[in-house]
Amino acid sequence: MIRAAIVGLGTWGQNLVRSVHSQSGAIEFVAAATRTPEKAREFAALHGLRMFESYEELLREPSVDAVVLATPHSMHTEQVVQAARAGKHVFCEKPLGLDAESAERAARACADAGVTLGVGYNWRYQPALREIRRLIDDGTLGRVLHIEGNFCGPSAYRFPKGHWRHDRDEAPAGGMTGRGVHVIDAMLYLAGHVEQVTAQSFRLAQDFGVDDTTSMLLRFASGATGYLGTVIATAETWRMQVFGSNGWAEVGDVEHLHTWDLKVCLIDREHVTVKQQPVVTSFAKASTERAELEHFAECAAARRPLAQPGGDAVHNVALLQSILQSIASQSPVRLG
Numbered sequence: 001m002i003r004a005a006i007v008g009l010g011t012w013g014q015n016l017v018r019s020v021h022s023q024s025g026a027i028e029f030v031a032a033a034t035r036t037p038e039k040a041r042e043f044a045a046l047h048g049l050r051m052f053e054s055y056e057e058l059l060r061e062p063s064v065d066a067v068v069l070a071t072p073h074s075m076h077t078e079q080v081v082q083a084a085r086a087g088k089h090v091f092c093e094k095p096l097g098l099d100a101e102s103a104e105r106a107a108r109a110c111a112d113a114g115v116t117l118g119v120g121y122n123w124r125y126q127p128a129l130r131e132i133r134r135l136i137d138d139g140t141l142g143r144v145l146h147i148e149g150n151f152c153g154p155s156a157y158r159f160p161k162g163h164w165r166h167d168r169d170e171a172p173a174g175g176m177t178g179r180g181v182h183v184i185d186a187m188l189y190l191a192g193h194v195e196q197v198t199a200q201s202f203r204l205a206q207d208f209g210v211d212d213t214t215s216m217l218l219r220f221a222s223g224a225t226g227y228l229g230t231v232i233a234t235a236e237t238w239r240m241q242v243f244g245s246n247g248w249a250e251v252g253d254v255e256h257l258h259t260w261d262l263k264v265c266l267i268d269r270e271h272v273t274v275k276q277q278p279v280v281t282s283f284a285k286a287s288t289e290r291a292e293l294e295h296f297a298e299c300a301a302a303r304r305p306l307a308q309p310g311g312d313a314v315h316n317v318a319l320l321q322s323i324l325q326s327i328a329s330q331s332p333v334r335l336g
């Protein structure tokens with residue numbers, strides 16, 4: 001059993017604690033540190049969390065094996081590095097950093113210290129996404145040609161002026177850090193790394209805060225193409241469709257945290273003029289937050305690495321940086 005501390009007891013930090021509370025044999029939250037302890041005392045008492053005055057004090061506590069970071073984006077890199085130096089395993093909410101060099105530095109610090117680094121891409125624990133991966137691996141979908149996705153919702157209206165989510169340094173490229181990075185992570189899982197991006201981003205709905213309408217074209221190193229949009233001043237929705245040379249697979253709905261259904265539609269090579277109907281598969285209800293934390297805990301207990309230097313979580317940040325460069329230059333950007 002990994003004894004973990006939650007850092008940042010805002011919306012998502014509390015959700016992560018609840019996802020495993022009294023429900024896991026792999027990880028339990030025993031401690032917490034947050035900026036405004038008064039706001040979280042009741043929650044901490046209810047969930048048996050010992051509150052620490054500061055992150056630094058928490059890192060000195062020998063009974064804590066791992067820290068789970070659910071803090072604003074600009075804090076992630078340094079908090080990961082501090083945890084690694086203190087010999088704690090660390091699970092960091094997405095994104096791992098806000099520029100490629102920082103994200104790589106965070107991953108490198110964990111690798112050098114021999115601690116496990118997890119990053120909060122819980123979509124990877126969706127049974128439907130794993131099934132698409134399997135359909136690619138066993139050749140059912142054929143060669144991956146193209147992936148398209150969107151992840152949208154009214155985030156821009158949820159946070160008042162001055163909230164960190166409306167700070168362009170904390171949340172660059174509109175909905176990308178809040179939403180788009182999840183779709184990117186799913187794309188990286190299915191199609192590998194990206195070698196070129198062309199992006200555009202605008203603030204159209206309000207006169208303050210981050211952009212609300214962001215989109216991009218992607219070219220993967222495999223040769224596949226993709227596009228992604230995130231609109232954060234509209235109603236909640238998301239969708240991802242993977243086109244292979246034998247057919248397509250699609251996921252998407254309103255509730256991205258619930259267990260997804262999967263639609264698959266394959267060509268009949270003997271009858272290519274016949275329009276095929278998709279087959280819909282449902283999966284047993286699962287908590288992706290619990291699954292990601294338990295996987296992290298199992299790796300930490302075995303001292304196995306998870307997110308690594310040069311890996312997908314670092315590449316996701318490098319892509320974010322390239323998206324910003326493309327938005328600024330209004331031209332395609334190749335990733336190094």
Ligand SMILES: NC(=O)c1ccc[n+]([C@@H]2O[C@H](COP(=O)([O-])OP(=O)(O)OC[C@H]3O[C@@H](n4cnc5c(N)ncnc54)[C@H](OP(=O)(O)O)[C@@H]3O)[C@@H](O)[C@H]2O)c1
Nearest residue numbers: 008009010011012013034035036070071072093094120164
């Ligand atoms: N994987 C997912 O699906 C998912 C979903 C939502 C969020 N997230 C991620 O979870 C992380 C936290 O997001 P959230 O929605 O929980 O944010 P939030 O509700 O604003 O909570 C942020 C927490 O960090 C604390 N904090 C420490 N220093 C801060 C500072 N300088 N400015 C603001 N807050 C500070 C806040 O303390 P106070 O109590 O004093 O405000 C609060 O406890 C982010 O990385 C986000 O991307 C992931």
